Amino acid sequence: MIRICGVDCMRYLFPLFIMVAVSVLITTIFIIQGFTFNFQLEIVPLIAFYVFTDLFRIKKSKIKLVTNFAGAVPIVVFGAPYFLPFIAFFSSFFKKHSEGPDLIKRKLYGALHYFVMYGVAVYFSDNVRNPYIALLVFAIVAKALNFIMGDLLYAYIRKKQVFDSELLKVSGIEFIYFVFLAIYGGLMWRLYELGLAFETILVFLLYPVIVGIVWVYVQFSNISKERKKSIERIESIRERLKKILEMISIVRSNPDFEEALNTMAQIVNDALGYKYCIINLLDRRNNKIIRVAQSGLTKEEFDKLKSNPPPIDYIMQVLDDQFKVSRSYFIPEGAKEIDTTYAYVGDYDELLKSEAEWKPGDVLIVPIMRNEEMVGYISVDAPKDGKRPQFEDIEMLEIIADQILRVIEDSTRFREILMASKTDLATGLYTHTEFYSVLEKLIKSKEKRFSIIMIDLDNFKEINDTYGHVVGDQVIEKIARVIRKNLRKKDIGARYGGDEFAVIAMDASKADAMNIAKRISKEIREISVGQIKMRVTCSMGIASYPFDGESASDLVEKADRALYAAKKAGKNKIYAI
Incomplete structure (x- = not known):
């Protein structure tokens, strides 16, 4: 198992140095023993099968099983064991790795890991004449080195605990997988030595089946684990929710x-x-x-x-x-x-x-x-x-x-x-957002009736241009006071925009809303700021629920149409749809 992710690159140096040194030593020993790089076309299918098993991913929890061992055994059996470390190195280095920090270092670590793992395993098993024992030695040495480099050195690099229960469980599965393939490989080796080509091919073709069986087992195990975790999570949620509600009931009774x-x-x-x-x-x-x-x-x-x-x-x-x-x-x-x-x-x-x-x-x-x-x-x-x-x-x-x-x-x-948070800072009236919020709530509550009054000041830009924005702001404040003064307790006044206002007259017919609008209009015309003589007027539009619309947007649209009609008719007027 290899579990290498982005880490401080300095922590790679020591393990990489060790693996490079061992790799050089292994290569030297192979050369001394007479290994030559005479590539034979007969091993191309074996290389292809190894690459396939190397790319085939079987993960138990977050740990990847060494599936390429199923591709390594046939290479040893069919007489190309010295090529195996080099095949493993290049297959690991050039296959796709997850993106992230230290990508090159991770790829190099993985490639050297497999080179050392299979190189040392080949060295110790090469002189054993019994095929079953040779492959068992190969499997045990490979698994031991995989554990040392994939887990112990991993722990050194990542500063993590190695011997967790999940890791040991997966290591056990992987060890059985290695040993089974070794014994099965011994059978294939013996058949090959006896010249039983057809039977040898049949045994070889069962290797992908074995990998598939391991994959199914691991998938089933993962699903079972996830199901167990889901049940535990639901129970945890239920307990936490119960605890939350109990504590909240106590908290809400606290006067502080x-x-x-x-x-x-x-x-x-x-x-x-x-x-x-x-x-x-x-x-x-x-x-x-x-x-x-x-x-x-x-x-x-x-x-x-x-x-x-x-x-x-x-x-x-x-x-x-x-x-x-x-x-x-x-x-x-x-x-x-x-x-x-x-x-x-x-x-x-x-x-x-x-x-x-x-x-x-x-x-x-x-x-x-x-x-x-x-x-x-x-x-x-x-x-x-x-x-x-x-x-x-x-x-x-x-x-x-x-x-x-x-x-x-x-x-x-x-x-x-x-x-x-609900009121306009300058006027103390409700905001545009709160106006719509109240309107929506009234409609959802199936309120029997209410009316809205849209108010727009006439020629307010001229007031700002003539007397300045300070005076303009004072006019806005005075208009807000007029609106608040003329509303009943249950009515809502809002600043709809810069010089636009809105009123929700509760339980009011159009006639009731018209009376409220007239009072507001009359007092707005009486507004003055200090000694400045000015004429302040407004135009208004009225719409009623549910007669003029059954949604907030419909009501506002109808009231706006009445307002624009009042503007078009000469301003300083109140129109109702």
């Missing part, structure tokens, strides 16, 4: 909201197995991210993070749909250039030593959603099992995110921040 949120972060660490968890809230009014709670950081580390809050754009950089999983975002290391100015950098030594799937640069963001708007997020890092998240892991994090929202909503301290 900061303590409750810190406990929520601890749940993420304990139940889902992350080393670090930070809960963040978006303060849209002040354009900053508030670090609310954490688990895994020291008090000093968290205080340092809180003292330097990032702007909201900092988190928006990672919310790329190509990395979306469920409603969360997982960005693998190197997949996207991410500004890490405000990031917390934890301790990743354990992950690096274990060569875990999760990389220090991996990012997992779980948004905290209120309706269709993101009001905060959970960031987690360094899973204790070293694995990247699966779909169900992310779904459990999203369950916790929903519960965190409930805790935040109950907090007086954070309620204003949540409201700020």
Whole structure:
């Protein structure tokens, strides 16, 4: 078995030096013993069969079996054993390897590994006259060297433990495979010596069948293992979910909201197995991210993070749909250039030593959603099992995110921040997004009736051009006050755009909406800014649900058409469809 991946190239030098020295020694011994490079066409089919077995992959877990041993035995049997190390070297070096760091070094290591493995095995078996014993010696020596170079030297290079249970199990399978092929090869050798060509060919043709049987066995074993792992994972998910829900019920009864949120972060660490968890809230009014709670950081580390809050754009950089999983975002290391100015950098030594799937640069963001708007997020890092998240892991994090929202909503301290995320900073009215969110919810709830009023200021550009943007901003603020003053408690006012506004008049007919619109229009005409004499007017369009449309887009379109008709009719008018 060979398990070589990208590593520090300096750790290749010592094992490569040893294998090069042994390879030179083996070649020298072969030459002394009379080996010459007289290539014979008769061995071309044997070379082709060896290359086929070398390319044929059988993997048990993450460990590749040495399938090319099935191609090595016939070369030894049919009288070309000294060619075998060279065939193995070039076949290994020129076959396709997985891309990654140290590719040439990995290819050279693999090629030398097979050269030494088969060269030494040929040397020790060459003088044994009994074909069965000769091939058994060949198999045992080859397997022993494979274990030393493929596993012990691998451990030296990668600083990993060798004697894990899975490795020993696969080594056992591989040893039986080697011995069986050696015994079977002894039979083929004996038949060949007796001149029984037909029987020899039949035995040789069974070699691919043996490789196929091993492949089927390993595949079945892998499937059984995966099935067992799936069952264990389902049980683990069930237990973790049960634990999460039990802990959440306790947390939500805690009146201390900061303590409750810190406990929520601890749940993420304990139940889902992350080393670090930070809960963040978006303060849209002040354009900053508030670090609310954490688990895994020291008090000093968290205080340092809180003292330097990032702007909201900092988190928006990672919310790329190509990395979306469920409603969360997982960005693998190197997949996207991410500004890490405000990031917390934890301790990743354990992950690096274990060569875990999760990389220090991996990012997992779980948004905290209120309706269709993101009001905060959970960031987690360094899973204790070293694995990247699966779909169900992310779904459990999203369950916790929903519960965190409930805790935040109950907090007086954070309620204003949540409201700020829904309101326009300049006017205090709801945002364009929240307007549509409320509209959609009303339609989904099958509200009996309501009306919308679209408002557009007349000639607002002239006010800005004549009196300046400062005065223009004051006009916008005064109009917002007029709208808020004339709305009933259950009505909704929103800033739809720059100089556009919208009103949702609850349980209002067109006549009711027309009365509200008239009051707003009248007071807008009375607006003044300081000693400046100006004429401020607006045009309005009204549409009603369900008569003018049964979707948000239909209603807004109808109200807009009425608004444009009012503009076309001379402005300062209110039209209804």
